[in-house]
Amino acid sequence: MTKSIFFSILFSVLFINIHAQQSALSVEKVMQDPKWMGTFPSNIKWDQNSSAIYFNYNKDADPADSLYCIGLKNTKSIEKVSWSKEKDTEFSRGTYNAKKTKKLKIIGNTLSIYDLKSGKETELLQLPENIRNANFLANEDWIAFELDNNAYVYSQDTGVLKKLTQIKTGEAPKKKDPKTSDKSTFLENENLKLLSVVKEREDEKEISKKIREVRQDKDAYTYYAGERQIMNLQVSPDAKYVTFSLYDRGKSDNTIVPNYIDASSYTKDLNTRSKVGADDTKVELAIYNVEKDTVYTVNTTNLPGITDLPDYVTDYPDKEWEEKEREVISSPAYFSDNGQHAIVNVRSKDNKDRWIATLDLKSGALSSLDRQRDEAWIAGPGIGWSMSGGTMGWLPDNKHIYFQSEATGYSHLYLLDVTNGTKKALTSGNYEVFEPFMSNDKKSWYLTTSQVGPGERHFYKMALMGGSMEQLTTMPGNNDVSLSPDEKHMAILHSYSNQPWELYYKKTAAKAEALQLTSGQSEEFKTYAWRDPQLVTFKAQDGADVPARLYLPEASVKNNAAVIFVHGAGYLQNVHKWWSSYFREYMFHNLLTDLGYTVIDIDYRGSAGYGRDWRTGIYRHMGGKDLSDQVDGAKYLVDTHGIDKENIGIYGGSYGGFITLMALFTEAETFKSGAALRSVTDWAHYNHGYTSNILNEPINDPIAYERSSPIYFAEGLEGNLLIAHGMVDVNVHFQDVVRLSQRLIELGKDNWEMAVYPAEDHGFVEPSSWTDEYKRILKLFNTTLLNK
Incomplete structure (x- = not known):
């Protein structure tokens, strides 16, 4: 054998070894049934006496989680609750x-x-x-x-x-016209004339009916709701009024998703949601005046700014815009403890206005206490949506209300005196407040915040009228606290970036020590040293600091290729110090890093956890700043971590799939390859509640839809694209990628492929589907980014 042949063979062997799978992980391993990881507690409950913690768990490897219990007298013992005992167990909720x-x-x-x-x-x-x-x-x-x-x-x-009420669905029965006569009436009258016994019995029935009407005074008045649904019915504390919502579903056309593998062997149609712009639901808040025995609806005409047009109308100078009273949706009424006052949360259906108003129960009139206007859309922690008021209620003094607002750019807790309109912020700063509630004695607040940093959650106590907050949890990561009924103990679901959720117990005191009660990781899961990703920031084109999680490979295996992961949902946070809901992707990123890839996971514009401006950064242009944040992330990797700019891939599901398509179609010079999973391809085909907030409605704002939808940019595809989609996806319909594939065919593109999953909805459930999908993703990156 000549030296040249020997060195050629040796080089080939070394090349194969360098790029072979050098990891204890595999796609098959990380995408198998999550049970392999162990069992982790969820759905925490306390018993009534604050003596035991109940939770869902699977210590005994049952087919599904069961109810388990830990008593505070012996915290080392975890006992399964029998079915018979579970029925008799009293929990604190109620x-x-x-x-x-x-x-x-x-x-x-x-x-x-x-x-x-x-x-x-x-x-x-x-x-x-x-x-x-x-x-x-x-x-x-x-x-x-x-x-x-x-x-x-x-x-x-x-x-x-x-x-108290006499409410019926359907229409009121029509009274017979006494002037009309038909065959049946003639026959009835003849029968009563000829047969005296029948006449006597009918007379007795009529007398009995009149007696019942006297005894049952509620039969004197009946409110008929027609085809509208009765919802949120509640009685005022003094029982003088009953409020309820009248919900009219409308008659929007729903879309059809075919199921090709139905058990019947026939194709079955799944009737699913309508498309954006097809929402014609109506919601009215009604008041049943018990003393006057009558019903009237709440009047929203006088709300300030009710006829205001949105700013985007200036982009359509040739269209006539009518200033008219906008449709609104009201929350249920919130009564003061003494029943003398009520407030409601009212949202405009275009979601650009939110009013908190006092409700005059005698007339149904509203008086605005607080108006929040957002030219993008109203949202944020504790602010609620549609018929929900979010965090809202009364203090015991019956004159102060509490609520959350993004008035400062971050969602904070406020008080407002309804007698004089004075508003006071109880919390402030560049952080958000989550799920505040009053203590049993109504003298304090308990609340969770991100004050330590956007990547952590901690539990606090604060005086009712505000002041300094006492931090009651200290473990880095996320501390999801369930307070005992007597408020002396905390059950804490805690996790860290590389440690799944476990249950801890702690006395409700800042300096008390947290005791770990569960340890659910399997031995197999613990054998791998799961990475603690670095939390970093990089500069965006507009100067913003963009948060990200970074996975860096060892220098000895670094291949100078990078993968960017794009989380789904848009408004979701994945750059944090707790166990991710994207745990499969997290494990896949560990595998990629073992193989030499540098991986970055970005909380792009639109993500949760960073306040109003970050949340609304995508308004009227999805695929704008949310995409440029990915491009800037790629530049950061090239400039800071020595990544080859020619070998950067991107992938994600749902919203992440949408961004991947936009990246491959409009930023071909940055991204060589991408895997778009369960992707929105045309926002005009997505649902109303989510899409109309960000892009308004297609008929009113077509500019926003055209510049935000990947199908309009498919001609820009130059790199390598994998499309993967479940065929029974009732969220992002399979139709989305069918239309896009036809577009790519017509454009003559041949550098793409599509994998379909006949048994999968939007969120995959079968390990075989997860495995197949991620083997294809890994193959895409290995064959296109490593220059093999």
């Missing part, structure tokens, strides 16, 4: 009286009351139909609840049951 000494419990058609001190449960009522929404009124002897779309009250002392 509707309490003011002092939280009693709780109402509903099981089907039975209403019971549970005494927390004695542990005794007493059955109050058993009715013919299911009971809903039971709660104590101001006089805690009386309990209000809903039954068959109507409001009832029940006295514990006297046992008296009263029906």
Whole structure:
């Protein structure tokens, strides 16, 4: 053998070894059933006496999670709760009286009351139909609840049951015209004339009917809702008013998703959502005045700015825009404890305005207390959506309300005095507030915030009227706290970047030590040293600091190729210090890094966790700053980490798939290859609730849709594209990629391929599908980015 042949063979062997899979991980391993990782707690609950923590777990390798329990007297013992015991176990969640000494419990058609001190449960009522929404009124002897779309009250002392409303769906029956006569009327009259016994019986029926009408005074008035659905029915604390929502679903055309592998062997059509712009739902808030026995709807005409046009209309100077009262959606009413006042949260259907207003229960008139206007769209933690008011309610003084607002650019907690309109921020700063609630004694707030940093979540306590916050958790990462009913203990679901969720116990004190109660990682999962990605920032084109998670390979295996991962959902955070909901992708990134790739995961414009301006950075142009953030991330890798600018790939699912398409179609000089999974290809075909916020409606703002939809830019494809999609995806329909594939065919593009998954919806569930998809992604990057 000559030296030249020997060295040629040796070089080939070395090249193959360098680029062979040098990892303890494989696609098959990380994409298998997640049970291989271990078992991790979820759905935390306390018992009524604050003596035990209940949670879903799978310590015994059952087919599905079961209920487990840890008692505070012996925290080392994790016990499975038997089915028989689970039915009898009382948890802390429920509707309490003011002092939280009693709780109402509903099981089907039975209403019971549970005494927390004695542990005794007493059955109050058993009715013919299911009971809903039971709660104590101001006089805690009386309990209000809903039954068959109507409001009832029940006295514990006297046992008296009263029906407050007479509401029915459908139309009111039409009265017969006394002037008209038909064959049946003639025959009936003849029968009554000829047969005296029949006449006597009919007369008795008429007398009985009149007696019933006297006894049942509610039959004197009935409110008919027509085809509208009755929702959110609730009784004011003084039982003088009942409010409810009238929901008209409208008649929008839904779209069809064919299921080609139905068990019947026939193709079955799945009736799914309508497309953006096809929303004709209507929601009205109605008031049932119990004393006057009448119903009227809430009047929104006088809300300030109700006829305001959005700023984007200036982009359409040739179109006539009519200033008219916009449609709105109201939340349920929020009553003060004494029942004398009520507030509502009102949203314009274009979602550019949110009003918090007092509601005059006697007339249905609204008076605005706070208006938040956003030319993009109203959102943010605790601010709610559509019919939800989000964080909202009354303080015990019956004159202050609380709510969250993005008025400063970050979602914070506010108080407002309804007697004089004075507004006060209880929290402030470049961080967000999550799920605040009042303590049992109504003297303090408990709340979670990102004050330590956008990548962490901690639990705090603060005085009711504001002041310094006491941090009650200290473990880096995410601390999801479930407070015990007596507020003396915290059950904490905690995780870190490379450590899945575990359950901890801690006394409710800043300096108390957190005790780990579960340790669910499997031995196989623990054998690999999962990376703790670096949290970094880089400069965007517009000067913004863009957050990212960075995975760096060892210098000895670094191949100078890079992969950018784009998270889905748009408004979602994935750059943080806790266990990601994208855990499969996280494990895949560890595999890629083992193979020598540098991986970066970016919280691009539109992502959650960074305030209003970051959230709305994509308004009217998806594929704008959210895409340029990926381009700037690629430049950061080239400039800072020595990545070859010719070998950068990108991938993601859902919104991440959309960005991948835009990257391959419009930034071909930056991205050589990309895998677009379950991707939106044309935003005019996506749903209304999400898309209309960001791009308005297609008929009103076509400019926004055309510049945001990948299908318009398909001619720009130069790199290597993998498209993967589930065929029974009822979120982003398979039709999206079918239309795009036809476009690519017509354009003569031949550097793309498509993988379809007949059994998969938007979120894949079968390990075989996950494995197939990610083997294709890995093959794409290995064969196109490593210059093989």
